[in-house]
Amino acid sequence: MNEHIVAPSVLSLDYTHLKEQVRGLNESNAKWLHFDVMDGHFVPNITFGPIILHTFDQMSDLFMDVHLMISDPEKYIPDFIKAGADGITFHTEAVGNDIEHIRKIIDDLHAQSIKAGFVVKPKTDIKQFEPLLPIVDYILIMSVEPGFGGQKFMPDQLEKVRWLDAKRQEKGLSFRIEIDGGINETTAKEAYAAGCDTLVAGSYVFKADIAKQVDSIL
Numbered sequence: 001m002n003e004h005i006v007a008p009s010v011l012s013l014d015y016t017h018l019k020e021q022v023r024g025l026n027e028s029n030a031k032w033l034h035f036d037v038m039d040g041h042f043v044p045n046i047t048f049g050p051i052i053l054h055t056f057d058q059m060s061d062l063f064m065d066v067h068l069m070i071s072d073p074e075k076y077i078p079d080f081i082k083a084g085a086d087g088i089t090f091h092t093e094a095v096g097n098d099i100e101h102i103r104k105i106i107d108d109l110h111a112q113s114i115k116a117g118f119v120v121k122p123k124t125d126i127k128q129f130e131p132l133l134p135i136v137d138y139i140l141i142m143s144v145e146p147g148f149g150g151q152k153f154m155p156d157q158l159e160k161v162r163w164l165d166a167k168r169q170e171k172g173l174s175f176r177i178e179i180d181g182g183i184n185e186t187t188a189k190e191a192y193a194a195g196c197d198t199l200v201a202g203s204y205v206f207k208a209d210i211a212k213q214v215d216s217i218l
């Protein structure tokens, strides 16, 4: 059983108080910082790139969990590694759900000592990726359509989590199951019960005292 990890999504951070908010994260029990990269093409929103990741990396020792919501992940992965990524997930849909292509990207990340995994959108079937389970460090399940913070949790996505957890036990694997979107005190409990060990939370963490919010969903 993997320990629980909360990964606050800096998409919801108050950038007018960047230093105080990062201090709040550093002093909380969050172990990861979730960095959402959106390109305005793969998803209908644009966020930040490697320069901002580097800024966070200089301000924090937290594990930099980079979630690439971009159309051509391989093109930009080297920049995010240089900027301080510790783990990278990319969308299977961005590479046509092609298993061998996904495997190659994960192998390349591992060759550079970066933790690696893939992400699926809500409508993507997870079962097709069973051959990849032995090689990933983590899998990210989207519990909202990617693109924006503050959306409502989609409980039907927990079916994917249950399936992954069952496969993990059956095969004696230890990859993490991370979930992203609409996490709060109630949905966090549901996610843990289904088999998640890593929760991304944006609006819930930053709407009040960071340390207290993190502890409430650990």
Ligand SMILES: O=C(CO)[C@@H](O)[C@H](O)COP(=O)(O)O
Residues within 6 Å of the ligand: 009, 011, 012, 034, 036, 067, 144, 145, 146, 147, 148, 149, 150, 151, 180, 181, 182, 183, 200, 201, 202, 203, 204
């Ligand atoms: O990747 C995304 C959205 O695409 C997420 O990381 C959100 O940033 C989570 O925000 P909340 O739903 O927790 O507010």
